[in-house]
Amino acid sequence: MAVARLKALPPPGAGSGTGARAKLALLELLLAEQDARGCAALALAWLSRHAGVERSLCAVVEDGTHLVGLAGHGLSSSVVESFRLDLSHRSHPLVLALVSGEPVAFAGRGAQVFESPLATDAFQAVPLSRGEAGETGPGLLLVAGPGEGPSEEEVIWAAGLLGVRLAALGYRRAQAEERRHQRERGWLLGIINAVSDPILLTDADGRILIANPGAERLLSADEKMSEGRRRAVALNNMLFSASLFPATEEGVPTPKELLLVDPIEGQDLLFEVMSTRVKVRRGETGTVSVLRNVSDLRRASEEIEENYRRLRAAEAQTRAERDRLDLILNSALDPILVTDAEGKLVLMNPPAERMFTIGGSRSSRAERWVRTNDAVFTSFVSNLYTGPSMRWRGELTLVDPQSGAGVPFEAISGKVLSRQGEDTWTVTILHDLTETVEKSRLYEQVKRHSEELREKVEEATAELAEQNELLRRQAFELEQASALKSQFLANVSHELRTPLNAILGYTQLMIEGVSGELNQNQEDKLARVDANARHLLSVINDLLDIARIESGKMPIQLEPVRLPELIDEVMTEVEPLIARTSLEVRRDLPGGVPDMRSDRKKVKQILLNLLSNALKFTPRGSVAIRVGFDDRHVWTAVTDTGIGISEENQKRIFEEFAQADSSYARRAGGTGLGLSICRRLASILGGEITLVSQQGIGSTFTLLLPLEVAPS
Amino acid sequence: MSGAEAPRSRRAPEEPALVLVVDDVADGREICAEYLLFRKYRVATAADGREALGKAFDLVPDVILMDLSLPEIDGWEATRRLKGDERTRHIPIIALTAHALRSAHDEALAAGCDAVVTKPVMPRDLETEVRRLLTDLVAPHPRDPETPTPTT
Numbered sequence: 001m002a003v004a005r006l007k008a009l010p011p012p013g014a015g016s017g018t019g020a021r022a023k024l025a026l027l028e029l030l031l032a033e034q035d036a037r038g039c040a041a042l043a044l045a046w047l048s049r050h051a052g053v054e055r056s057l058c059a060v061v062e063d064g065t066h067l068v069g070l071a072g073h074g075l076s077s078s079v080v081e082s083f084r085l086d087l088s089h090r091s092h093p094l095v096l097a098l099v100s101g102e103p104v105a106f107a108g109r110g111a112q113v114f115e116s117p118l119a120t121d122a123f124q125a126v127p128l129s130r131g132e133a134g135e136t137g138p139g140l141l142l143v144a145g146p147g148e149g150p151s152e153e154e155v156i157w158a159a160g161l162l163g164v165r166l167a168a169l170g171y172r173r174a175q176a177e178e179r180r181h182q183r184e185r186g187w188l189l190g191i192i193n194a195v196s197d198p199i200l201l202t203d204a205d206g207r208i209l210i211a212n213p214g215a216e217r218l219l220s221a222d223e224k225m226s227e228g229r230r231r232a233v234a235l236n237n238m239l240f241s242a243s244l245f246p247a248t249e250e251g252v253p254t255p256k257e258l259l260l261v262d263p264i265e266g267q268d269l270l271f272e273v274m275s276t277r278v279k280v281r282r283g284e285t286g287t288v289s290v291l292r293n294v295s296d297l298r299r300a301s302e303e304i305e306e307n308y309r310r311l312r313a314a315e316a317q318t319r320a321e322r323d324r325l326d327l328i329l330n331s332a333l334d335p336i337l338v339t340d341a342e343g344k345l346v347l348m349n350p351p352a353e354r355m356f357t358i359g360g361s362r363s364s365r366a367e368r369w370v371r372t373n374d375a376v377f378t379s380f381v382s383n384l385y386t387g388p389s390m391r392w393r394g395e396l397t398l399v400d401p402q403s404g405a406g407v408p409f410e411a412i413s414g415k416v417l418s419r420q421g422e423d424t425w426t427v428t429i430l431h432d433l434t435e436t437v438e439k440s441r442l443y444e445q446v447k448r449h450s451e452e453l454r455e456k457v458e459e460a461t462a463e464l465a466e467q468n469e470l471l472r473r474q475a476f477e478l479e480q481a482s483a484l485k486s487q488f489l490a491n492v493s494h495e496l497r498t499p500l501n502a503i504l505g506y507t508q509l510m511i512e513g514v515s516g517e518l519n520q521n522q523e524d525k526l527a528r529v530d531a532n533a534r535h536l537l538s539v540i541n542d543l544l545d546i547a548r549i550e551s552g553k554m555p556i557q558l559e560p561v562r563l564p565e566l567i568d569e570v571m572t573e574v575e576p577l578i579a580r581t582s583l584e585v586r587r588d589l590p591g592g593v594p595d596m597r598s599d600r601k602k603v604k605q606i607l608l609n610l611l612s613n614a615l616k617f618t619p620r621g622s623v624a625i626r627v628g629f630d631d632r633h634v635w636t637a638v639t640d641t642g643i644g645i646s647e648e649n650q651k652r653i654f655e656e657f658a659q660a661d662s663s664y665a666r667r668a669g670g671t672g673l674g675l676s677i678c679r680r681l682a683s684i685l686g687g688e689i690t691l692v693s694q695q696g697i698g699s700t701f702t703l704l705l706p707l708e709v710a711p712s
Numbered sequence: 713m714s715g716a717e718a719p720r721s722r723r724a725p726e727e728p729a730l731v732l733v734v735d736d737v738a739d740g741r742e743i744c745a746e747y748l749l750f751r752k753y754r755v756a757t758a759a760d761g762r763e764a765l766g767k768a769f770d771l772v773p774d775v776i777l778m779d780l781s782l783p784e785i786d787g788w789e790a791t792r793r794l795k796g797d798e799r800t801r802h803i804p805i806i807a808l809t810a811h812a813l814r815s816a817h818d819e820a821l822a823a824g825c826d827a828v829v830t831k832p833v834m835p836r837d838l839e840t841e842v843r844r845l846l847t848d849l850v851a852p853h854p855r856d857p858e859t860p861t862p863t864t
Contacts, residue, residue, distance in 0.1 A: 490811065494781075497810040498737060501832035505743035508834050514750040537832060 022050050026158065030165045036060070039169065040071035043141075043162040048073050051154035053143045055118045059083055060128070060139035060166065067098065067140060075118070083117050097125040098140050103156060118144040126155050129163030138166050198271075198291040203280060206241045215291070218260055218269075225263070232263035243273055244287060258291070270295045335409075335430040339381060341423045352430070355398050355407075366401040373398045381413055381426055390415050395433070408433040482551055489547040496540050503533045542673035549680045556684060558709060561596045561603055563627060563634055564589050570607045577615045584622040585615075593629055597708050598685050606678045606689070610638045610701045613674065618642035621698070629707075633687075637702040644695040653691070654679045678703075686710050729846055730754040732773040734764040734790070735808065736782050740831075744777060747835035748842070761785025765793060768800050775842050780809045780820060788823040795824030804845040808833065 026046045033039045040058040047053040055074035059067045069083030089095055092114065097104040103126040106116070116123060123144035141159040143150050192199050198215035202208055211219060219240060221233040243258045258271045271291040280286035329336055335352035339345055348356060355373055358366040376396055384392045392413045397406050409430040416425040507530045509515055511523065518526070548554045567587065578585055596603075614623045621641030628635050645653055654675050675689075682689045686706045693699035731753050733744045738759075745755045756771055758764035761782045768776060776794070780787035787807060794800040807820040810831040820828045827841060 494810045497831050498740075501810065502737075502739035502743065504832045505739070505747075505835055508836065509743060509747060509750075512747075512750075512836070514747055514835075 022046075023157070027161065030161060034169065036166050036169045037071055039162060039165050041073070043158050044071055044073035047143060047150065047155060047158050051143075051151045051158065052145045053150040053155065054146050055120070055123075055144050057083060057117050057142045058128075058139060058162070059085070059142070061087070061098070067094065069117070070139065079117055094125055094140060094142075098127055101127050101129075103127070103152065103159075116142075116144075118142055120144045124150070124152070124155060126159040127163070128159050128166060138163050138170060197293065199289070201278070201280070201286050201288050202244065203286045204284065206244055209280070209286060217264065218262070218291075221263075229263040232261045232266075236260045236263070240273075240289075244275060244289065255292075257294075268295070269293055270298050332429075334432065337377070337428045337430075339426045339428070341425070343378060343381060343385070343426075346425065354402070355400065355430075358401055365404065369399040369401040369404065373401070377428070380411055381428060384413050384415060384426055385423075396430075398430075408437060486547055486551045486553065489544060493540055493544045497537075500533055500537055500540070504530065504537075507533065539673070542677055545677050546673065546680070549677070549684065554681075554684060556599045556709070557601070558597055559600055561598045561600045563593050563596065563603075563636065566600065566604055567607065567625060567627070567636070570604060570611055573608060574611055574615060577612060581615060581618075582620065583615065583618060586622060586624040588624060588626040590627060590629075593627055593634065594707060596634055596705060598705060599709075602681045602685060603703075603705065606681055606703055607636060607638075609674045609678050610636075610689075610703065614638050614640040614642065614699075614701070618698075631707075633704055633706055635702055635704040637700050639698065639700040641698040644697050644699055645691070645693040646695045650691055650693060654689075728752050728754050729774040729842075730756060730771060731842060732756045732758065732764065732767055732771065732776045734758045734761075734777065734782065734787070735779040736760055737779070740779065740808070743835055744838060747839065751839050753842070761787065761790040764790050768794055768803065769797070772799065773803060775845055776803055776805045777838070777842070778805050778807050778825065780807055780811070780816065788819055791820070791823040791825055806838075806841055806845065 026043065029042045029046075030039050033042055040060075044053075044056045044058060047056055053073070056072065057069060057075060057080060058071045060070045062068045065087055067083075067085040067087060069080040072080035085092065085094055087095055087098075090099075093104065093106070094114070103124055105124045107122045123142055126141045126143065128139040128141060141155065141162065143155050192210070192212045195212060196214055198218055199210075199212045200208055200215040200219070201210040208215075208219065218236050219233060221230045225233070239258060239260060243256055255272045255274050258273045260269050260271060261267070262269050270293070272294045273289055273291050275287050275289045277285055278288050329347075329349045332349055333351060335355055336349045337345060337352045337356070338347040345356070353359070356370060356377070358370050376398060380392070380394060380396050383394070393411070395408065395410050397408050399405070400407055410433055411428055411430050413426055413428040415423055416427060418424045507526050510518060511526050511530065545554070567589070571585075571587070611623070611625070618640040619642070623641075624637075624639045626637045626639070628637075679689050682703060682705070686709045687704045690702045690704065691699065692702075731748050733741055733748070733755060734757070735741045735744070736759050741757045741759070745757055748755050756767055756773060758767050762784045764776070764778070764782075765785065767773075778787045778791060782790070785793075787809075791805050791807070794803065794805065804826045805824065807823075807825040807828045808831060809816050809820065809828065811817075817828045817830070826845060829838065829841060
């Protein structure tokens with residue numbers, strides 16, 4: 001277009017007034033000048049020299065809205081710069097002139113309408129190019145000359161040339177600007193894209209206007225992506241939008257944390273989002289968001305925190321260990337001292353302080369003792385420095401500065417080496433031997449005492465054993481004697497029975513008439529023989545019973561015993577005895593007498609004895625048998641109205657061969673062993689026999705037996 | 713005691729029973745023998761265990777009265793041998809003893825005696841016991857081993 005216009009330029013020298021050479025010079029000057037303002041100044045200067053123009057102004061259309069001053073000649077620069085005409089004033093003569101494309105001459109009349117920038121009402125307005133109808137030209141040339149005015153032909157030619165030139169320059173500038181814009185935009189995008197952090201610009205509705213690859217990776221999806229990735233992108237968009245809206249409010253932008261998903265790798269990414277509000281277009285705002293990936297940062301900071309925690313824990317542990325060590329050191333009862341390589345004391349625990357410091361007592365004596373202790377200790381430790389050994393053990397005696405008493409110690413020193421193997425410290429532990437010494441002394445004493453005691457015990461034991469042996473022998477002898485006695489009695493019994501058997505046997509043969517008929521006298525005498533032999537047998541049997549009871553060989557056979565039944569039996573057996581007397585014999589048995597568990601034969605023997613005694617020793621009157629019981633015992637009382645027994649004889653009567661009245665006994669018969677045996681038997685059965693008697697009135701013998709014989 | 717039928721078949725029903733009296737004491741033998749003969753029994757006697765065994769195997773008596781304290785072979789041993797022999801196992805044996813101790817009585821029963829009688833014993837009581845065993849072999853009467861003694 002510009003080229004076309006240039007071709008349409010009037011050929012140089014075509015003008016009539018000015019010489020062709022001058023026009024050609026202007027053409028060359030304008031072509032050489034690239035600046036619009038410079039071109040305008042050249043054209044105005046040319047007009048003042050070649051076309052009689054005194055003052056002139058070149059104005060151009062800017063932004064299609066205004067006509068502004070570009071260059072002036074014969075005018076102050078402020079006039080040029082301040083010239084500004086709004087094109088929307090369509091009725092303005094100059095706007096009309098610009099739009100018409102035709103030169104307009106103002107000769108003083110228009111002075112009332114607008115103020116001329118040329119400071120004169122007589123001037124010409126020539127459009128810079130002959131634009132087509134309705135099209136606004138590039139500008140307007142205002143010229144005013146002295147006298148009759150400038151040469152119109154020269155002015156129109158120059159205006160045409162300048163218009164074409166300015167139009168050409170304007171096109172190029174637009175192009176250059178476009179290129180520059182594009183270059184700058186490229187740089188900007190390059191910069192944005194080069195940043196690995198996602199950066200985006202969003203409009204007020206949150207729609208993305210610009211996004212760099214980092215942001216696109218997170219927030220853009222296309223058809224080729226897998227379903228999963230698309231969903232991740234959708235989720236990211238949702239999260240991002242949600243984080244964005246509060247931030248678009250007014251206020252200082254603050255970084256916010258945003259957790260997104262990498263749609264490609266699938267891992268969680270933590271971002272710090274910084275959103276800033278910016279103007280996008282006229283009246284529209286947008287938001288620039290910069291996302292900084294802090295996932296690694298977070299991990300790193302967590303690691304640092306963890307390390308710090310570990311460090312703290314280790315420190316705490318070290319401190320605890322040191323405290324523990326201090327505690328151990330301070331609670332140890334033995335003095336512990338640490339000396340450095342030069343032998344200087346660097347540390348000691350309280351027990352050591354007691355020996356090596358004067359403490360509370362500021363006496364000179366205490367000080368002297370401490371110095372002595374120091375010397376003793378130093379000399380002991382020096383053993384370790386002169387020798388190659390790592391340990392030194394020995395005994396030393398220190399003085400307690402408080403009491404002045406000597407204290408024996410066992411001391412052990414050990415070298416502590418640094419990692420480089422140099423001597424650093426020496427640790428010495430002192431062990432108080434006082435107690436040990438005392439203990440060993442006490443131990444010796446105890447040992448001596450216990451030795452003495454042991455000897456005494458041994459002596460006593462030996463004596464005891466001797467006596468035991470003696471007793472054992474005696475017991476054995478007694479036992480043997482007892483056995484011999486029993487055996488003797490058994491033998492005696494046997495030897496007595498054998499001849500007695502013959503006496504009784506032959507007597508009976510004769511009484512029965514086996515050896516022929518006997519007369520009455522002979523028969524009576526034989527009856528006496530028989531009676532005496534039987535009595536002798538009773539005595540032998542009773543003696544044997546006593547022997548058996550005494551040797552504990554009397555067997556007991558327990559069985560249920562029905563007392564009323566037993567009494568009936570006894571009564572039957574003594575019937576012959578009763579028949580010989582005129583006594584009244586009564587039985588008084590209550591109902592419900594419980595069964596006993598006892599030795600039936602022995603109970604019968606006792607009752608038989610008691611009843612026959614009563615019958616024998618009662619010349620007249622009565623004999624009564626009464627029975628009573630409670631829940632544990634049964635008793636049988638045999639009461640007679642006989643001779644009675646004196647108080648002094650009541651004890652004697654249960655002894656062997658004791659009868660209250662010997663003469664009477666002989667008359668009544670009996671061995672004198674019966675009651676003795678009865679009392680012993682009653683005792684064996686867990687019971688007893690009691691006696692109540694009054695001489696001349698009668699006696700009551702009572703047998704008390706338990707319902708159950710207690711196991712012996 | 714089915715074996716008890718055998719001896720009865722050996723003697724005729726009208727023939728009196730044969731009693732072997734064993735006692736080392738002559739008085740004892742004589743009293744028993746005289747009384748049993750008086751009561752129409754047939755009687756054989758032996759003075760010691762060996763003789764008793766010989767006569768028992770020879771004569772196979774209907775009842776044996778066995779004193780326990782005997783020379784050569786005592787009554788317990790003799791009883792054991794008789795009760796251990798097919799030929800004499802069935803013969804009832806009444807032990808006679810002057811030992812009043814319980815142990816003697818128990819040992820006699822253990823040796824195989826059918827009854828024990830403690831001396832002194834009345835001839836009449838002895839005959840009663842013999843008669844009892846001859847007629848009542850199946851269930852020996854549970855008799856008191858000790859002789860009932862008169863009370864003082």
